[in-house]
Amino acid sequence: MKIILGPASADLGLRVAQMLSLEPLRVSAKTFPDGESYVRIDGDVENEDVVIMQTTSPPQDTRLIQLALIADAAKRNNAVKVVAVVPYIAYARQDKVFLQGEAVSIETIARMLKAAGIDALLTVNIHQEKVLERFPFPAKNLSAIPLLAKHFRDRGLEGAFALAPDKGAIYIAEEANRILGGGCGYLEKHRDRYTGQVSIKRGDLNVAGKVVVIFDDIISTGGTIVSAAKILRENGASEVYAACVHPLLVGDAEKRILEAGIREVIGTDSVPSSVSKVSLAPLLCDALKEL
Ligand code: R5P
Numbered sequence: 001m002k003i004i005l006g007p008a009s010a011d012l013g014l015r016v017a018q019m020l021s022l023e024p025l026r027v028s029a030k031t032f033p034d035g036e037s038y039v040r041i042d043g044d045v046e047n048e049d050v051v052i053m054q055t056t057s058p059p060q061d062t063r064l065i066q067l068a069l070i071a072d073a074a075k076r077n078n079a080v081k082v083v084a085v086v087p088y089i090a091y092a093r094q095d096k097v098f099l100q101g102e103a104v105s106i107e108t109i110a111r112m113l114k115a116a117g118i119d120a121l122l123t124v125n126i127h128q129e130k131v132l133e134r135f136p137f138p139a140k141n142l143s144a145i146p147l148l149a150k151h152f153r154d155r156g157l158e159g160a161f162a163l164a165p166d167k168g169a170i171y172i173a174e175e176a177n178r179i180l181g182g183g184c185g186y187l188e189k190h191r192d193r194y195t196g197q198v199s200i201k202r203g204d205l206n207v208a209g210k211v212v213v214i215f216d217d218i219i220s221t222g223g224t225i226v227s228a229a230k231i232l233r234e235n236g237a238s239e240v241y242a243a244c245v246h247p248l249l250v251g252d253a254e255k256r257i258l259e260a261g262i263r264e265v266i267g268t269d270s271v272p273s274s275v276s277k278v279s280l281a282p283l284l285c286d287a288l289k290e291l
Contacts, residue, residue: 001288004041004070006054008063009087012269013053015281016085020288025050027070037062039069045079051288052118053085057248057271060090064109068116075117083291084113084121087270087280088246092127093218098193110135122287124270124280125172125217125245142283144268145172145215148243149179151266151278152213157241158182160211163232165189165200165224172215176243182210187228200227208236219244219265222253229260239263247273 003022005013007029017024025043032038052070056063067084074082094105113121114136121139126132132139152160162176166189177184188201214228225242232240240262247267254275257265269276 001049001051002043002045004045004050004052004074006052006063006070007039007066008057009053009055009085011272012055012087012279012281012284013085015279016053016284016288019281019285022051027066029066031062037065037069039066039073041070041073041077045074045077048079049081049083050074050079051083051085055087055270056090057088057246058250064090064112067118068112071113071117081119082117083288084118085123085284085288086121087124087268087284088218088248089121089123089126092131095128095131106131107134110137110139113137120291122284122291124268124283127217128168140287142287143175144245144270144278144280144283145175146179147278147280147283148215148245148266148268149176149213152241152243153179157211157213160213160241161185161207161237163187163205163207163212163214163228165214165216165228169216172217176213176215180213187231189224189227198223198227200224200231202231202235205232205235207232209238211239211241212237213241213243214262216242216244218246218248219253219257219267220248221250222257225257225262225265226260229257229262233261241266243267246270247275249273249275 003017028040054067091105129141159182162173162184164173164186170186173184242265265275267275
């Protein structure tokens with residue numbers, strides 16, 4: 001098996017290749033003056049099973065096209081099986097029709113990847129795992145929440161309260177609580193489907209005097225974390241941290257979050273960023289060994 005280092009995840013891919021003693025193949029990528037993407041795999045994939053490592057955080061359209069082009073190039077050069085490791089898979093939040101006339105974007109993306117030559121996919125904390133059942137190839141979801149919780153535990157935050165910003169993410173807080181052991185809960189979040197505005201109601205929380213870590217799959221604009229921080233302050237939490245698997249951190253999200261009183265934001269290298277302090281490499285290595 002060889003690992004193709006997609007331009008969006010070259011560092012993570014190299015770490016995984018080194019840990020598994022697999023040959024890494026670089027990709028030459030460029031953008032034409034009109035904005036179109038170009039890729040070329042620098043190496044031989046003939047008769048090989050290959051793993052393409054490519055996250056699809058912003059600019060997500062470009063990164064998805066690069067992934068599709070790399071898969072096509074691999075198959076054209078007679079790779080046998082093409083597995084995509086896509087730590088952050090874009091468009092996963094549009095996993096159903098919320099308003100009449102919409103697309104189910106994640107299904108469109110999955111069909112596009114299949115057409116490009118991808119045979120199987122590994123991803124991390126996709127927004128709703130169930131959507132993978134509708135993918136046209138075998139797809140597996142891994143959870144990085146234990147790695148994030150261990151990061152906090154190893155820094156002395158054992159016993160912290162694990163909070164999910166909405167009921168649908170309570171399983172994330174429960175997973176973290178199995179490691180931190182300080183209890184868990186959720187807030188009640190509502191997002192306006194037209195404006196995107198988030199409003200959070202206080203849940204029934206007993207966090208007075210406690211250290212709280214908010215766990216979420218994605219931090220995008222930071223709006224969810226900022227609203228949650230406000231509620232936690234009103235409920236008397238002593239210190240609040242934020243953890244996420246995919247730190248998209250659009251615009252000045254990190255600054256807004258810190259200004260809202262969050263002590264620190266921690267994310268993974270699913271999306272390389274200033275807060276990506278936890279590496280997914282061990283998690284991905286274990287999953288690839290199983291493959
Ligand atoms: C949505 O349900 C996700 O789980 C995240 O809570 C959301 O994407 C975060 O977005 P933002 O940082 O813009 O509030």
